Amino acid sequence: MHAVVFGNVTAIIQRLYSRRSLYHTRTKDLKDFIRVHRLPKALEQRMLECFQTTWSVNNGIDVSELLKDFPDELRADIAMHLNKELLQLPLFESASRGCLRSLSLIIKTSFCAPGEYLIRQGDALQAIYFVCSGSMEVLKDNTVLAILGKGDLIGSDSLTKKQVIKTNANVKALTYCDLQYISLKGLREVLRLYPEYAQKFISEIQHDLTYNLREGHGADVSRITTQACIYY
Amino acid sequence: MHAVVFGNVTAIIQRLYSRRSLYHTRTKDLKDFIRVHRLPKALEQRMLECFQTTWSVNNGIDVSELLKDFPDELRADIAMHLNKELLQLPLFESASRGCLRSLSLIIKTSFCAPGEYLIRQGDALQAIYFVCSGSMEVLKDNTVLAILGKGDLIGSDSLTKKQVIKTNANVKALTYCDLQYISLKGLREVLRLYPEYAQKFISEIQHDLTYNLREGHGADVSRITTQACIYY
Incomplete structure (x- = not known):
């Protein structure tokens, strides 16, 4: 007893x-x-x-471990709630219910401590990133090209082709930053399942991108040309 | 002491x-x-x-975690035992021993609580599902098209092509349902390894399917035509 x-x-x-x-x-x-x-x-x-x-x-809780045995439908409902800010971007407006839920299941969270790099110039881009909180800077040759904050989306256009996208700048955290990201691999997989939305995604992502990290994209080329003009 | x-x-x-x-x-x-x-x-x-x-x-035991370090041969023996009901469908009769064991290793279990959806109309189909116990209904525009029970198989024919299959109806649990499923991705991978069985699988799956969820398949079209006849 x-x-x-x-x-x-x-x-x-x-x-x-x-x-x-x-x-x-x-x-x-x-x-x-x-x-x-x-x-x-x-x-x-x-x-x-x-x-x-x-x-x-x-708090030491592994969410994916915690939820992994839940049926897809319930996991998607939870994921839709957790990722609603990112999924409310105009970019995702025309996505069907099924497509949004598939996307919500592949969104991951991350964070970046002050002074840490999220992306280094010349690296292959692996994901599109959404800033949930905090402040980051886009840097190239010690020049600040942009300051990013809550609600900003960075990544690249022309994501759907299976080509490697090299990044054209560094992205560094100024403060503690909470981030969400969608891996390009997962994104391509979902867009393959929803081809009617894929077309809209391709044409609209450039409007929602706060900064286009793709090496050689329009703005980047023109900026380089302007620089070249200054040098010569 | x-x-x-x-x-x-x-x-x-x-x-x-x-x-x-x-x-x-x-x-x-x-x-x-x-x-x-x-x-x-x-x-x-x-x-x-x-x-x-x-x-x-x-009981809180994660089977895949428990068995992950076991050799494939032993894991397959265990999986064959756990999934014998599904693998006893006529569809799998002509599959070789190796093919059945490969299939058994990719069968996953899931469940659906009463009132929860397993599949929503218009979503991309990700798997074929086998009802181990419980009762589900196939719904379209609030009309019940079929009631599913123990031993029923739902999914789609023409699974082997790498095209997206959109579902033509909702599937909702009426009672607590135990399910087993084979993801299309895994299934395609196994059928690629056993092409001689793949042919048989393609021709036989339509006989074993209790309900074909593929949008635009024969039965679906004829049903719509019948409905159209009623309307006009």
Whole structure:
């Protein structure tokens, strides 16, 4: 009888401490990893900060793990609610219900700490990004080309062709930034399923893009030409 | 001595309670997630019900996680046992042993709570579904076209071409339904590996389909024509 009572109390106390204990275990894992691989101090600092920030946002709860056994229909309803800001862009206005739900299921969240780069010039573009909060700058050769804030969309036009898109600038966080992104791979897959919307998406994305990161797109070329004029 | 006995008893009781404690932790995670993202009450209700149902089915055990390190041969034996009902359909009679085992490894289970939609009209079809238990209705413009029950297969013919299949009706659960499904992507991959069976599959699937969800297939067109006759 005593054992049962004691077991129950233990279980309750364990539950109270389980989240905190998970945090300490993960921190220890991370520190062990850093020590084993002798990572430099600066990298260690960034890793620990990133871990703490992620934890403060999600409290150690892995949402995709939590929701993975839910049926698609319910997962889509949840995803539609979580991603409603991004999906309310004019770009997505003409997408059908099914198409929006498919898109909502592939939207992922991320964040960027002050001073960290989201994109480096010349990298292959992997996704289109939506700024949920915070402030970022688009940089090229130490010149600030644009400042991005809440509600801004960055990426590229001509996303549907299966060609590699090289980025034409750096994108760096000025403050802590919450982001949502749609991978190009996932986007192409959804647009393949909804070809009637794909046409509209292609023609409309350029209007919704705050900054077009595609190397060699119209604005970029004209800017380079202007620069060339200045040089000569 | 007392401490050792007491510690052992505690450990045993802890083990007894560990599954229950996991249930409470997950419930708490889910409630935290709902609170943080301010999900509407109706969605919260559906999520909690869904979580409880899933738990009552799988007891919190993630089968794919549990089996992921097992060799393919053993995993296939397990999968063949778990999915024997679906694989006993006449459709799969002429499939070779290897083909059946490949199929068994891509069969997934899902469920649908009463009133929830499995498929919405106009969505791109992603899988063929097999009803293991429960009852569903096929709906179009508020008209019930079919009632599905245990052993019924829904999906589409002409699955092997890489074209998008739009669904021609809603499928909604009337009772709690256990389902198994094979994603079209996985199915195409397996049929590519077994081309001799692929031919048979294509010609036979229409006989085994309880309801063909493909927009514009024969039965669908004739039904529309009949309706048109009634209207004029």
